[in-house]
Amino acid sequence: MITMISATFGICLAALLLFLVRRDQLHISHGLGWTLAILLSALLGFAPRLFDATAELLGVSYAPILGVALAIAALVIKALLTDIEVSKMKVRQQRLIQKVALLESALQEATGRPPIDD
Amino acid sequence: MAPSNTHEKKSTFPRAAVLIPALNEEAVVAQHITDIRAAVDVPVWLIDDCSADRTARIAADAGARVIKLPARLGAWGATQTGIREAAAKALDYVVTMDADGQHDPSIIAALVKPVLRDECDVVIGSAPERGSTLRRFAWRLMRLTSGLDCGDLTSGFRVLNNRAINLLAGARASYLDYQDVGVLLMLEQAGLRIKEVPVVMPPRANGKSRIFSSWLIVVSYMAHTLILGTIKRRRPWNAR
Numbered sequence: 001m002i003t004m005i006s007a008t009f010g011i012c013l014a015a016l017l018l019f020l021v022r023r024d025q026l027h028i029s030h031g032l033g034w035t036l037a038i039l040l041s042a043l044l045g046f047a048p049r050l051f052d053a054t055a056e057l058l059g060v061s062y063a064p065i066l067g068v069a070l071a072i073a074a075l076v077i078k079a080l081l082t083d084i085e086v087s088k089m090k091v092r093q094q095r096l097i098q099k100v101a102l103l104e105s106a107l108q109e110a111t112g113r114p115p116i117d118d
Numbered sequence: 119m120a121p122s123n124t125h126e127k128k129s130t131f132p133r134a135a136v137l138i139p140a141l142n143e144e145a146v147v148a149q150h151i152t153d154i155r156a157a158v159d160v161p162v163w164l165i166d167d168c169s170a171d172r173t174a175r176i177a178a179d180a181g182a183r184v185i186k187l188p189a190r191l192g193a194w195g196a197t198q199t200g201i202r203e204a205a206a207k208a209l210d211y212v213v214t215m216d217a218d219g220q221h222d223p224s225i226i227a228a229l230v231k232p233v234l235r236d237e238c239d240v241v242i243g244s245a246p247e248r249g250s251t252l253r254r255f256a257w258r259l260m261r262l263t264s265g266l267d268c269g270d271l272t273s274g275f276r277v278l279n280n281r282a283i284n285l286l287a288g289a290r291a292s293y294l295d296y297q298d299v300g301v302l303l304m305l306e307q308a309g310l311r312i313k314e315v316p317v318v319m320p321p322r323a324n325g326k327s328r329i330f331s332s333w334l335i336v337v338s339y340m341a342h343t344l345i346l347g348t349i350k351r352r353r354p355w356n357a358r
Binding site: 091095097101102 | 165183184187188191195198199249289293
């Protein structure tokens with residue numbers, strides 16, 4: 001039963017991913033990361049014994065908690081990478097705003113034309 | 119482009135500008151710019167951080183070059199805008215000043231001297247006796263966490279030479295949100311020489327701080343600054 005549920009979830013997620021990339025709602029670089037996540041969850045969904053064996057190998061007595069722990073770790077890493085990307089975007093935006101201001105100022109000095117209102 | 123006259127006499131005067139980041143200072147900015155222009159013979163650049171009032175127009179009428187930001191960046195973002203322009207024009211030094219009239223233009227010449235003599239790369243107009251007990255306690259905490267040996271950590275009255283200009287115009291400096299601990303640590307760790315010159319700073323001519331307008335903002339600023347100082351402080355194994 002759980003195999004069916006996780007498989008269905010994986011297939012729905014894959015379909016959504018394809019839809020978003022096709023509609024240009026999701027950048028393909030993010031799509032690659034999510035594809036990997038979907039493949040992994042599909043693998044675990046179709047082969048739960050593989051997961052149990054891995055948990056036993058790692059000394060985890062209750063196998064599902066390994067999945068939860070790995071999922072949390074993946075989300076934390078994802079959040080950190082997102083924040084790094086947001087920081088870069090913020091700096092890029094700030095420097096662009098500064099550049100626009102300087103260009104408008106130079107243009108005004110040269111031609112007398114005032115800055116364009118937002 | 120026509121070839122330049124090789125016999126042209128190059129100016130021996132250092133090229134400089136006064137940078138004033140400003141936000142909603144229409145009440146005092148005209149007089150402040152007039153006082154600066156009377157005290158020193160360098161261009162005044164006012165960087166308008168999206169003021170809602172007539173700061174930009176009044177500053178332009180008072181004789182300043184106005185650089186209007188299309189979106190609000192904060193005091194450091196506005197200052198860095200002026201620094202980037204100074205870097206592009208390869209100025210020899212800039213003087214940064216607040217727009218609220220706290221910084222006395224008549225002291226500019228004294229502040230600039232150590233930089234012109236190459237005694238240091240950065241001069242801070244220092245007035246550690248100003249401000250409340252709470253502010254001085256905050257500075258103490260900032261010094262403790264950052265390891266900076268500076269009396270007035272938050273003074274915006276500074277002179278930056280060409281080396282400092284080029285460093286602070288860079289993208290790394292754009293990661294900073296405030297002009298104090300982060301900027302001073304960046305300057306220090308790049309090996310630039312920082313000197314403090316005592317100045318007198320009267321109370322703001324225009325009421326309370328534009329930047330720290332609520333306790334929540336002050337708390338957020340302190341958390342930000344103390345953590346940044348702790349993370350970026352010079353390690354004992356990198357001691358001077």
